Amino acid sequence: MARHAEADIPVLILEKLSRIHGSGELTVHALRRINLAVRAGELIAVMGPSGSGKSTLLNLAGALDKPTSGRVLIEGEDVTSMRPAALAAVRRRKVGFVFQDFNLVPSLTAAENVSLPLELDGWSPRRTRQPVAEALDAVGLSGQVGDRYPSELSGGQQQRIAIARSLVGPRRLVLADEPTGALDTETGDQIMAVLRERCDAGAAGLLVTHEPRHAGWADRVIFLRDGAVIDSAESAAVDERLMRSIG
């Protein structure tokens, strides 16, 4: 796998990130002082057993949730203390999500789903045509697919649309939460290939997965347990680390 060597400035930095839910006897430490940096061109996989904090990590990285302590910097901007409107702007322009359930808006066509962040940012539909076409092309979908509704597309096509949406326009950071969870093996591999391509083209990716096979597409794998990073490795050493993390 080629690694794209771009600028050294990480697209995503997590500094001593912690997230605590509840209080008193019901306190849950979802994340404990996580430090992580993801550079452009890099795909980082996050693995761990259920309840280890993988999704919490992703939510914090994408400014969907606020940390209890620590900082999140996206393209150099500290989003931790941003107001809701500013966070929304970050999600429109800098961060893209890919979910397990595809999570396309059912009443929008494929092209409209891809252009959604741009339109929310005030772009006219005409102005979004070019970037949408490029994004669809980048994930291997032809223009005709753009006019179809999600219900008319296969799972693999929907997930490609989701990836295209996550990286349309100026966005450079994609956060994928089990993107192959609802897909068959072959389609899942195809999706991982698309994700890898996008990262090779300059995006930064953070991937949550429980599939060692898919973690193998990443440049690096980190292992979480009980909210803390217990290990990290190059993707080639995933199997051994995985056995240790869930042992």
Added chain:
Amino acid sequence: MTAQIVAAGARRADRTADPAVAWLNSWRLAFRIGWREIRRARGRSALIMIMVGAPVLLIIAAVTGSNSGSNSTMVPEMFGNAQATVQASKDGDHWNTDRVGALISGRVVQVTGGEIGVSLGDRLRIAAVGMPIGEMSGSGLFRLRSGHWPTADDQIMITRDFAHRHNLRLGATVPGFSWQQPGPTTDLRVVGIVALPQDVSVGPGGGAEVVTGRSRMITTDDPSQVSYLVFRTAPVSYREIQRLDSHGLDATSRYLVEHPELVPGQDAGDQQESSAPVAFYVLVGGGLLFEAMLLAGPAFAIAAARQRHTMGLIASNGAVHKQLRRQLLGQALLLGVLAGAIGAGLGLVSGRYVSVVSAWLTGSWAPPNALAWAPAVVAFLGAAVAAVVAALLPARGVGELDLVAVLRRRPTATRSRTFGPLIGSVVLAGGLAVTLGLGFRAAPEMTPRYIMGGCTAAAFIGAMLMLPWLITALGRGSRLPLSIRLAGRDIARQAARSVPAMSAVLVASGMFAVMGIAIATDDHAEAETYTPFTAMGQGTIQGSVDDMQAAANIIRGRHPDWKLTPHSSLGDPDYGGDLPSSTVALVPKGCTPQQAVTAETQADRDPDADSRCANGRSDYSEPVTVVPDGQLGTIGLPAAAAGVLSEGGVVLVDPPLGLQCSPGPCTQSVRRTYLTDNTVTLVGGTRKGDAYVPGKPARLAAAVIGPDDLTGTRPGWTGYTSGWISADAASKAGLPSTVVLWTVDAPRPITEAQEKTIDEVLPANAQLSVERGFHGQLATAGRVLLGIAGALVIIAALISTALSQVEARPDLATLTAVGAQPGLRRRFAAAQAGILVLVGVVVGQLVGILAGIGFAASNSRGDSGGGVGHLVVTVPWQLSGLLLVGAVLIAAVLAVLGAWSSPGLTRRLG
């Protein structure tokens, strides 16, 4: 390192679109998504459109349906197919079709309205219209319903109502005669059933029941009943009208009626537009739209809940709260616009033709009503606003999504708010306190009424704001049966849906209580002051003199054992024409008999005339009653006054009975104005042309009493008089009198069936009224109110319950899977509907009753407009109880019927 990263981040270009364009594009996106969501959820969208559009349809149909008074609507009834109508305002005998035709081009046709005599068991005077038979079909005044147009002079057409009353069919023979010119009868054959214009007050032939070619058989005293219709293609100009007017004719041009702005000195605003009471429709329309808004609220809450995940997706792509709210508000605006447009359109169409249909049903015809465009536009906009307002609360919830939970499809907890209910309690208490305080303290003038109205509205709003507290309390019951506990907690959990529904119930039942108290109190007050017109079950005949005589003859013929007695007054007090045929005046001090007679008759025609010598009917008087000899003792006069009356004198009552002086009490004194040495002077006047010639004045002994001096109980029809004179004294003094009333005394109370049968054969201008005691409005109006309020309450409850049933399906499936009984869903549905109605009706009625008491207290203490001068408050407890119990039971039963009892074990969708 971190500083370099931050600096690098800051250098990245921020490509933001122009704010105005961004705003526009944001709404464009919202409408696009909203329209597709509307199409996806067709059932829910249709429900919302019906709730919002139905009030618009009803209001616009009512406004348009009552819009029959405009000139453009009346033109077909006034003119038929003619371009002008011409009437001889005086010298009617001088004019004919040739003479009129010499003054204007076109075909001139004479139309004569009046009365014709027919012999159908009894000799009856029937309103008729005469026209040359060859002109009837093309005149545009008549609609042939069955049979054919007359082809000979002895053929007639009759109305459906006339045919039904006298059991006549096509081909029947009706002996006819001229009422004023005695002569042999002519057999007239019925060849057609005809419909005449519904509005009898406009156009020739209005109110006629027979159409004949024998105009000479029709008699009339009124020259305006003879019209000349001008038929031609070209409109009749203002100059032609002026020319006709200069010859003493009264001409009206169809074209100028339709275009009043062409008449110099008159603008379009002078024409009579809608006769609809605008304020009433604004009030009712606003209330209906408010109710629609409350009913649509739960549906929007469901829409918001169903679209939470979609909203979460949009938010995860960078939508701010405003943009999320716009998704729902955009849908609401689209639905409101659609519903408003469809409702207004259907309302205009149905209202336009409601008069056509109602006229057809009554056997007459009417042109379509004028379209009420302005109210339609207002109602359309109101619908759009109502829909958007209905979606505001759910949209606010959408803007405050917990993104993480929503994207993971986890249920989220509802935030309970304290501020709103607290404010609500203050507003409720304050509003009611002011309403009651003003009601029991202030005089019933308009300003306090407006304040009371505003405070009552505020009290209702305060009660609605408190509902979240109430329903939260509902959710805390732990000892109740499972189905009731589940229902209460579901209502509490889904406040966004249940609060609007409960508010709709609250408002409907509250307004029911307010209006019920108003009607019940009015009835109570009227019952207090009600005086029976005559003895219970006995009757009176009123109408024109000749028709009353004819009616009396008819009744005598059918019921020989009934006693019919004519009652007269001096002069001609109930004249129907332009001028009375005779008059009798009391001569004030300092006036001559001629002055008194002249002023008496001038006062009615010229309000600015010197009324110093007029005691007349328009100023300070009621007619003097002529008492038949033998009945002098029935009046209940004090002894001295009774003596004056029996010895040929006059007894005057000061002030006259039945006289309404305003503003303030009556101040003119009979004694000061007319009495000289215990005598008064009366003089009769007979009309000659436009003037009155006084007869020989009669100076008669007089006594003046007050209304309280009268003893005994008198029938109501005797309550309108200036005084009394015996028939013998009036005759000896040469004072003219006119029969104003007949009393009908039957051995047994006259039944409703007898009354109806007699009415059917009486002449058109006579009416038999049988006293049946006081009948309040509450019986009828109460039922209507109960029906409307009950329907609104039940609809609100069922909408909320139905929506809840759909949402609760997974939970109920889970309960079934763990062993719940099959009927649990039904009981749950019944409990939901029942609790919603119970809480809403109880709270609504409490607020409504208190507010209603305030209004009733204020209203009853007034001395006019329904007031009796002392406190009267009546609460229709039975109706209120019926609403509460009935609505709860019906809503629960309907909810049970609508809920299916065996839910499938569906996979729980998070």
